Amino acid sequence: EDQVTQSPEALRLQEGESSSLNCSYTVSGLRGLFWYRQDPGKGPEFLFTLYSAGEEKEKERLKATLTKKESFLHITAPKPEDSATYLCAVQWGSGGSNYKLTFGKGTLLTVNP
Template identity: 90%
Template sequence: EDQVTQSPEALRLQEGESSSLNCSYTVSGLRGLFWYRQDPGKGPEFLFTLYSAGEEKEKERLKATLTKKESFLHITAPKPEDSATYLCAVQEWYNNAGNMLTFGGGTRLMVKP
């Protein structure tokens, strides 16, 4: 059974204090690992997809990396507007339902000015 574990559950940072969020996963065959951002009262917003170990993607202050067992979301010099819950999800190779995502519990990030 797929397992996706995110840590920490909550993270408080000062503005400008860089850090990383972790997503550990266990799947038979990874098709893709997805990162989403969710603001209170809104639906998850797509950030990145990573497909193979060693792959990296960047968007503004965010950089996502992938290994065979985990993914990191690095946040460089965060700003208060980066405060949100960050969700990771995995998609596994299935015979007939390959689009399904299994989500982790999320990391709630709070950036103080």
């Protein structure tokens, strides 16, 4: 069973058409939930960290929210340059091994002009 599940796997939007990406997790003892953006041939680029349910963070057209079992990445009025794969990752657990990131498979977002 996957510990981090992202949906949808792929999403096509028209420029200006707002939508949301979902990241659900089954781990216990969440320490932090991270959103990254990854462009083809590049490494993941850090976007947000969320630590507790109810927390929200915004950056330009992106807003990330967190509940007890999932996070949403809302994209408002997207532009073609927002096209990328969006990755969700969690740090979880107690003790000395809660530093590693467990990633979902990502959502491939395409924004058409």
